Amino acid sequence: MAGLFPQDGYTDFVGRQDELTGIAAALADSRVVTIVGAGGVGKTRVALVAAAQAAARYPDGPWIVELSNLSDPALLPNTVAGVLGLPEQDARSALDALLEYLRDRRLLLILDTCEHLLDACAALAQAVMREAPGVTVLATSRQPLDMPGEHTFPVGPLPVPESDWLPVAGAGRIDGGDAVELFALRAAGAVPDFAITAENVADIIRVCRRLDGMPLAIELAAVQLRVLPLGELLDRLNHRFTVLTGGRPDALPRHQTLRTAIEWSHELCSVAERRVWARLSVFAGAFSLAAAKEVCAEVSLERPDVVSALVGLVDKSVVLREGERYRMLDTVREFGAEQLASSGELAACRARHIAWYVAMARYFGAHFADDDQMDRYHELREKHPNLRAALEYALESEEDPVTPALAAASLEPDGSPEQLADTSESPESVVTAVAQERWEAGAELACSLYGYWQISGLLGEGGYWLTKVLDRFPDPGRERARALVNRGFLRSFQGDLRNALADCEAGTAMALTIGDDGTTARGYQHTQITLTFLGRHDEALKVANEARARLRACGDQIGELLLVGQLGHLHQLAGRPAESVAVCEEGLAMLGPDSREQWLRTYLYNISGIALFQMPGREADCERMLRKGLAGKQELGDIIGMAYAIDGLGWLAQKTGSPARAAWLLSGRSAVGARREPAVQRDRDHGGVPPAGGGRGGRRDR
């Protein structure tokens, strides 16, 4: 879960009243509060309930940023900014943009699961403390962030009664404490008629005590009631722990208790379920059934077997089902990852994960202007943590320990280890070739996502991954050329125009030299928009002609469509509104009247609307176009595009004699602009491109 915090609370939350009181006090006293506790102890749920209870003190809301799926600390500011809805469409760092946005906000920022990003989280929290006086950070972690001003709040297991026998409370109700209540709640979910009775309460208490009151361990055990009677469940648990401790009670440290409970769940799984559990650990966050089948299945475990195993894992609460998606809790996923690493299947499984997301990205790139563009985009957006994971796996360094296994996997189509020995290549060259293949997949993924980076506004993150591609391909070649022109394209929309032009020109020249016609054509196209933003309109027009001829020659219809939109923009900025409108109409005609393509269409509406504003007597057409642009950009969630349309409607309202409406609308870009850099610098850098943002704050920007 990530985003603005739900205010309706948690109906199945058990106990923790003392902790919640303590955290509320800590939040009142400190700007950085870290809830510290072992994996599986329930830190996240405690944080969410504490945040819900404190919500009234934060008018700009509690926001939760789920970090367990993020492994690269460099992307922490981007991740937080993304949750807050800040586009990366300017040249500032994501951290600067984030701090600028937070500076006058009063909100609670929940950083959930920080232990693998301690330094980055501490640095971010310190910057927030320094720059954003109205923001409080609530972190959850297995370790403190270890920073000045941090208030750590330990969360332990749920209390378990010392005695096995409990007095019956009023109305025959048995009050067994928080751990027993949690067990009963989860057991009732697994076995509908389950209830605590005078007969079973002692065994329940023993189970909870055996599991040290660890919530995740209790939840995993409770669902076993589907297949085991309570007494047998207790006997098996006791046996499992007695073997480990040599019969000494309480001999296991708490984290070992949870691990033992997870191992026990693992033992109760079928062989296929264990293999799928391990393989699913390559997913970052939620995954679909289709993805699970594609990544987990191979010759010895076919797709139907994967589905059956997944159903079994859901029954055992190892995998959680959320609508059409599935996910694993961190501790459970970590256990699976250990099993996968020791199985020798890690590299092959990651390779299938990479291949799945490369195929998805490649389709999106090649069918960018198709009718299902937005369905595909939303599908990718939902999968963002896994796109990141695939990029990380693919672009890891050559020294990555999984590489030799990938080498072996790629050389053993029939599973024969002899094939590795048969190859004439040395082990070193094999490793290099396999790393090269993996990096090529990473380059394909990062470059095929060009439209995704733009629509999502994740220009900074797209540039980050393309820079990684360039690090992996330092010598001239197809991947380097393609990454350069794509990075230049993203940089141009961030307003980093000098570097954008350098990238576009270098990539285009390289592509020309090596004879890569497709990348050359796109390189000219990207150079054209950069020159337009630089205000070099005559050069931009010449490059547009070159780009169009080359795009047409290699049959790149999507590139040509994009170029037409860029040409409309060029004419509008160059003071040729009639030409701009004509080119936009040409683009819309190329898309066709029934097209459901959204990105380019709405861009054309906006450009055309602004050009029509400049044409006397075309006010009605101007409003029609800008309203269509606004509606489409809203559908896309493109707040920069929305800002263009709203601002244009504001000019039009004033022009057509509605000054009050104009005032209302003219604030729109300021409200949107609070999520991005002030207008002045960007406006100058873009050579007159309308500032999609604007001055910050409520004061009008005159």
Next chain:
Amino acid sequence: MEEFHQQAVAAAAAAIGELVYEAEYAAGAAYVRALLDAGAGKGALRLDIP
């Protein structure tokens, strides 16, 4: 195009007066900001402009 924006701001404020302008401006900004907050990270936004 910044000049289109600035011209519209100046003309609207002159037409309805500074106080009314500020009130309308603040209402619009609050409306858009609340919608952006509600829609952050979720993709599609719904903004019904007057």
